[in-house]
Every structure is written in structure tokens, then in C-alpha cells.
Amino acid sequence: MFRTARSANPVDWSIRLDSVSKVYGSAKSPVQALDAVSIELRRGTFTAVMGPSGSGKSTFLNCAAGLDRPTSGSVWLGDVELSNLDEIQLTEVRRERIGFIFQAYNLLGSLTVEENVSLPLRLADRKTDRAFLREVLTAVGLGEHLKRRPSELSGGQQQRVAVARALITRPDAVVADEPTGALDSRSSRQVLELLRHVVDNMGQTVLMVTHDPVAASYADSVVFLADGRLAGEMHSPTSEQVASRMTHLGEW
Numbered sequence: 001m002f003r004t005a006r007s008a009n010p011v012d013w014s015i016r017l018d019s020v021s022k023v024y025g026s027a028k029s030p031v032q033a034l035d036a037v038s039i040e041l042r043r044g045t046f047t048a049v050m051g052p053s054g055s056g057k058s059t060f061l062n063c064a065a066g067l068d069r070p071t072s073g074s075v076w077l078g079d080v081e082l083s084n085l086d087e088i089q090l091t092e093v094r095r096e097r098i099g100f101i102f103q104a105y106n107l108l109g110s111l112t113v114e115e116n117v118s119l120p121l122r123l124a125d126r127k128t129d130r131a132f133l134r135e136v137l138t139a140v141g142l143g144e145h146l147k148r149r150p151s152e153l154s155g156g157q158q159q160r161v162a163v164a165r166a167l168i169t170r171p172d173a174v175v176a177d178e179p180t181g182a183l184d185s186r187s188s189r190q191v192l193e194l195l196r197h198v199v200d201n202m203g204q205t206v207l208m209v210t211h212d213p214v215a216a217s218y219a220d221s222v223v224f225l226a227d228g229r230l231a232g233e234m235h236s237p238t239s240e241q242v243a244s245r246m247t248h249l250g251e252w
């Protein structure tokens with residue numbers, strides 16, 4: 001249903017939030033995790049989300065990627081409004097149109113590199129395009145390790161498998177929650193350069209939550225959150241500028 005609408009009516013943004021609020025907890029003691037956040041992430045751009053602890057970054061990412069439903073407001077993935085979807089449709093959208101990268105890699109230990117990467121296609125009952133699989137594995141620098149299992153790879157290599165897995169469905173957007181949080185600085189740099197590469201050379205849209213100003217400096221723009229609200233945006237950021245802005249936002 002949504003596929004037809006997408007091709008008939010292309011839109012500029014990959015992800016769009018219109019006045020999204022999220023309230024957790026009970027009516028007696030509500031926690032306003034997001035407060036009327038509106039933003040448009042254009043296709044083919046790399047956006048980092050930063051903010052003090054508890055400012056709503058993960059909630060923002062989860063709402064943007066359909067992992068959580070806003071209390072009010074609307075979230076669009078291309079021309080599909082996620083709140084109009086039932087749980088089955090939302091699961092399908094997440095599986096086929098969004099690539100996920102988490103801090104803990106979340107690979108399946110019993111599967112090889114190749115099997116981990118093609119798993120989203122098998123789950124969606126889609127045929128694996130061998131040429132694209134090879135292209136993606138080469139892009140992440142793992143073309144020589146197809147038959148290895150995650151335990152035989154370094155943390156950085158495992159995260160690059162996770163990046164390949166996120167790309168294999170050719171999603172509308174890739175969302176990454178602290179993708180370098182568990183990596184040393186060299187492996188972090190490789191993963192960030194890879195995310196930059198998929199934006200610049202594969203036209204992907206990337207949304208990344210991070211605590212690290214150096215990681216944020218790889219993005220085209222940084223969105224700052226404070227107390228669940230948008231607290232500014234920085235284009236072509238340097239790590240020094242990001243660190244300085246964060247210091248002004250409070251403890252982080």
C-alpha cells in the first residue's frame with residue numbers, strides 16, 4: 001500500500017517530525033521526554049543528535065524510526081505517516097525501510113558475516129542481490145571475511161558488519177544509536193568514515209545519536225536537544241564547536 005504512494009509522490013525528506021511530543025510515566029508523574037519537536041531530515045544527509053543525558057536523544061531516535069510511538073504529533077518516513085500504520089505495517093516499514101545500528105552491534109553469533117548481512121532480506125522474504133551484497137561488503141572492507149563468525153572479528157569489524165546489514169535493504173534511512181560508543185578511536189574513525197561514505201557515495205540518509213563531539217563532526221549537521229526540546233542546529237560542525245555548544249547546554 002505505502003510503496004505505491006511512495007513512488008507516485010516522492011518527497012524531499014527522508015524523515016520528518018511534526019510537533020512530536022512523548023510523555024512517559026503516569027498521569028500523576030509524567031516525564032516529558034520530547035516536547036513539540038519538528039524537524040526535516042533531507043535525503044542524502046548525515047545528521048547527528050546531541051544533548052545532555054536525559055535530554056531525549058534516544059526517544060527522538062526511537063520515534064523517528066518507528067520503534068516508539070509519539071504521544072502527539074506525526075512522524076513521516078518519506079511520504080508514509082507512521083502513526084497511520086498498524087503494528088504489522090510498522091514492523092514491515094522498520095524491517096524494510098530503516099537500517100538500524102546499535103552500540104552493541106547486535107549480530108547473531110551463530111551466523112557468518114555474509115548471513116548476518118543478508119538476514120534482513122531473508123526475514124522480509126526478499127531475494128538476495130548477490131552483486132549488491134558484494135558491493136556492500138566491499139564498501140565496509142569485509143569482502144575477505146564473508147565466512148567468519150562475529151566472535152572471529154574485532155569490535156570495529158563487527159560494527160562494520162552491522163553497517164552492511166543496515167544497508168542491505170537499501171533503506172530510506174539508517175539510524176544509529178551511539179554506533180562508536182564501544183569502539184576505540186581508530187575503529188570509531190573507520191565506522192564514522194564509513195557512514196560518511198554511504199551518505200556521499202550511496203546517497204543514504206543517516207541519523208546518529210552520539211555523546212562524542214568528534215563523531216558528531218562527521219555529520220553535515222548537528223541537532224541539539226535539551227529537556228526534550230530542540231535547542232539549536234549546527235551546520236558543517238567541527239568537534240571544537242560542538243564541544244563548546246554542549247558545554248553551554250549543561251552537563252553531558
Ligand SMILES: Nc1ncnc2c1ncn2[C@@H]1O[C@H](COP(=O)(O)OP(=O)(O)OP(=O)(O)O)[C@@H](O)[C@H]1O
Pocket residue numbers: 024025031032033051052053054055056057058059060
Ligand atoms: N520507558 C521510559 N519510561 C519512563 N521514562 C523514560 C522512559 N524512557 C526514557 N524516559 C525518560 O525520558 C527522558 C529522556 O530519555 P532519553 O533516554 O530519550 O534521553 P537521552 O538523551 O537519550 O539520555 P542518555 O544520553 O542518558 O542516553 C529521561 O528523563 C528518561 O528518564
